[in-house]
Structure formats: C-alpha cells, structure tokens
Amino acid sequence: MTARLSRIFRHPIKSHGREELPVVELVAGACLPWDRHWAVAHAAARLSDGWNPCVNFARGAKAPALMAMEARLDPGTARLTLTHPERPTFTFRPDDPADLPRFLAWVAPLNPPDRAQPERIVTAGRGMTDSDFPSVSILSLASLADLSARIGQDLSVHRWRGNLWIEGLEPWAEWGWIGRELGIGPAVLRIEERITRCKATSTSPETGRIDADTLGALQSGYGHQDFGVYAVVVAGGRIAAGDSVEIRA
Numbered sequence: 001m002t003a004r005l006s007r008i009f010r011h012p013i014k015s016h017g018r019e020e021l022p023v024v025e026l027v028a029g030a031c032l033p034w035d036r037h038w039a040v041a042h043a044a045a046r047l048s049d050g051w052n053p054c055v056n057f058a059r060g061a062k063a064p065a066l067m068a069m070e071a072r073l074d075p076g077t078a079r080l081t082l083t084h085p086e087r088p089t090f091t092f093r094p095d096d097p098a099d100l101p102r103f104l105a106w107v108a109p110l111n112p113p114d115r116a117q118p119e120r121i122v123t124a125g126r127g128m129t130d131s132d133f134p135s136v137s138i139l140s141l142a143s144l145a146d147l148s149a150r151i152g153q154d155l156s157v158h159r160w161r162g163n164l165w166i167e168g169l170e171p172w173a174e175w176g177w178i179g180r181e182l183g184i185g186p187a188v189l190r191i192e193e194r195i196t197r198c199k200a201t202s203t204s205p206e207t208g209r210i211d212a213d214t215l216g217a218l219q220s221g222y223g224h225q226d227f228g229v230y231a232v233v234v235a236g237g238r239i240a241a242g243d244s245v246e247i248r249a
Helices: 064-068 097-110 141-151 214-222
Strands: 004-010 019-021 023-026 039-042 070-074 079-084 087-092 118-122 136-140 164-167 181-184 187-196 226-235 237-240 245-248
Touching: 004 023, 004 237, 019 070, 064 097, 087 097, 097 118, 136 141, 136 187, 141 164, 141 214, 141 226, 187 237, 214 226
Parallel strands: 136 164
Antiparallel strands: 004 019, 004 164, 023 237, 039 118, 070 079, 079 087, 136 226, 181 187, 181 245, 187 226
C-alpha cells in the first residue's frame, strides 16, 4: 500500500479543542496555520515574550476534561466555536479582551479547582507547540493500531493531538525518519525528533476522563514514552487528505 496522508488536524487554542481539515496550506518554517495559535495561561504562569513551554498553560495533562473539547475556527473573523459534552456550545473571539471573562467562566468547570486557574489567552507570533521550534507533528495510523492491540483498547487519534496522520506504513517506521525529508503533495517536511508523550494521552477524548495507561503501555512494550515525530516545513504548499507521502533520503 502506498503511504498517504489520511487526516489533517489543527488545534486553534493549545489543549482546547481539535478541528479536522480536508486541506491546508503549509508555509516553510512555520507551524500548521492556526495550530496552537493561542494558549491559555494559568495564574502561576511565568511568561516571556514569544514562545513559552507548556508548564505555563492549562492543558490536558493537568485538566483531563479539556481533552473532550472540539473546535471550529473561522479564520476570516478569528471567531472560534468550542463544544464539550459537559458544556454549552460557546463562540467567541480569543483576541477580544471583552470576550475573555466569558471564556474563563465557560472553561472554569473543566479545570480542577486545586490547580492554578486559567487567567488569560496569549499568542506568540507562531504556534505554541510543545517544541521550542515551529513544528508540524506527524503520526502513523499503523503505529496507533499496534499500540492499541498491545494495550487491548482502540485508541482514538484524538488522544495524541497530532497534525498529520499517515496511513500505509509499517508500524513504527517513523523512528527511521529522523533527519530525513517527507514529501506530501507539493510540500516537503524534514523530520527533526521524536515526540515524548505526557499523561494527557491517558484521557478519553470522548468523555474527558482517564481510561487508559498509554504511557505504561509505551514504556513496557517499547521501552520509551514516544509517539509521533516533529517536523519542520522545508517547502510549503497546499496538501490534502489522500495525498501520497514519499520518504526521502
């Protein structure tokens, strides 16, 4: 089977909802457009200008209920609609200070009361990914199937909050890609490093409740807690679900 791009996702606010896309325009040196464009800083955050590490933000590893959120962004107006099984549908503009109190009130019940509470929405001029460089995450459906079989549970792609999902590979073939380039449609991405995972992946993206020992399964089965790889866009272009994927030297 030829390797193909199966699914494309962006996450407009870090850890606050996923959105599937049929196509996306990649830009050299940039994250996937609008992916992690915003992040929700908590009261204990110590922020510097630009990109900041994930410890400063509300996220699924500390607030599992956030994992059940979905998002729909209108890029033309920067209006975002969030849905969650335990909350009413909510639409707002993350860049509008007047909308911040409404958002904080909406998201408050999804955050544990004993942790630093969400306080403000920030941007960085680039995606607030977990990598300190502008990255696009690439994941394998075959590796997910292999891990699901090992853990004895069908694991959703949404646990991993990835950008590009590829089908038609051998399980874990992505570990051999570090330093190599992938061609997806007209775009070229260079694979930089593996993604080490956190407790957020143990939470069901349907319910927002912890229901799987994903980190334990990775550690016991493979000797690490890595899933997926980070890539840098070398050459941009419009890519779409169904595009062929070429692994280059």
